[in-house]
Amino acid sequence: MSSPTYKLINTRNYARHLWYTCGLVMIHVGEFLTFAAVVLCVFANIGQLSNNIVTRNIRYVSVDTSGLGDALSRNGQSIGNLYASSQSSPVGQGNGLKDDYQWGLYNYCAGQESGSQRACTKRNFGFEFLPVDAILSDAPQDARQTIQNFLPASTFRDSKYLGDFSKPAMYLIFIGSCLALVAWIAGLLSHRFAFLGAAFIALLSALALGVGAALLTAIYVKAKASVNNAQYGVVVHYGNALWITWAAFAAVALSIVPYIISCCTGRDDDY
Template identity: 75%
Template sequence: MVFRGLCVGLGEFLTFAAVILMVFANIGQLTNNIVTRNIRYVSVDASNLGNALASTNTATNDLYAANPAAPVAQGNGIRQSYQWGLYNYCAGQPSGDSRACSDKSFGFEWQPVDALLNDAPQDARNGIQNFLPEATFRDSKYLGDYSKPAMYLIFIGSCLALLSWISGLLSHRFAFLGAAFIALLAALTLGVGAALLTAIYTKARDSVGVQYGVVVHYGNALWMTWGAFVACVLAIVPYILSCCTGRSDDY
């Protein structure tokens, strides 16, 4: 009885931890409050892009926004930093109030060059596009094609983690079996989604760098997703043991 209780408690704790991690990962960049603005899947530091362009004699007049809080994607000038969540991105001060965010959408795609070009003054866009290397960072179609399904998988995995935790609360051996199966599905979807994002972020980061004045940084929400994946994987065993040692009726 004690062993069964420990298994149940461990499974519930792990799936609850996965739910909490994914709640935070999902709300990143949705608002400008002190919590959500500091949660991101990936960020792009473009603070040295102007210097890199100047070294190639590319015109950089009024490249950066005079007001970091001006609306994004309207040619108001590039921001020093861009931060992406699952459903939108924000630009400006990474941890301050002087920032603006894009519209939110389900199935949001990570396309960093498009964000830069949409902010850049009209007469600087061709110069920026020609300056950046013809590699993954500039391949908006490739990045969009992989980041969009990753976003769906992570959202589905978040919902499955919640269902697994709720199933574990039902205190029934078949509910524990269901919780284990749902935790497995949650782990698969979260793992594949996180792997897709990690892969494209890594390829984009490696294809551009200091010489181009643009640096890609992994965000804390990505590690939260990997943490939720691990928690779901670990929850499978105690839920299965709970099923094997439990009764067919409620406790």
């Protein structure tokens, strides 16, 4: 074998090895990104599901009502026994307002902002963000109409609008979370067609998570802007679960590219 021919074969072998090495690196990058998205989605989904120290501190949005009583008093509408005597009393039974209301993906809890003295609603899919409904269900019966009239006639009080957008957003985030898990599992199959499938599923996951997070962000922004005023004594805070969902969206969206590269550089057999 002549020296030039040997060098050409050697160069081709090196290029082929480099090509497959690139594919292997991209596979691991894609798997890491989808795994990260799955972990983030798990955290976003478990927020407010229980009263343990982890889940109770994960929320999509919170509504601080601790200043509502003073705001009503300044407006000449003082209400006695407005707040619950115990922050751990059941919600939605007219026992008095809680200091803080925190929404997760499937329920909300109310009570102390970060402490264990709180109570939660039952969990269900497609849970809606209805802050005024939550406040009024806790308020004493004779104070509900006063509170409703006092709060601004804005997005914060528009339960139909908030419900119509928050409900599908919750479904989309759940679906996107499940698809992220499927994309990660597909990427573990180490076959070029599995990588193509993982890329497509990751795309669907990114769309679901992105649209869901965008819907929630939009209604939270509008609700916050409409009521965050010392005049009303109610403050809306964005929760960490919202940013966790956006991070999961970014991770699963970024995984699409390495999976596509893996499909192009891979072999038909397993790695």
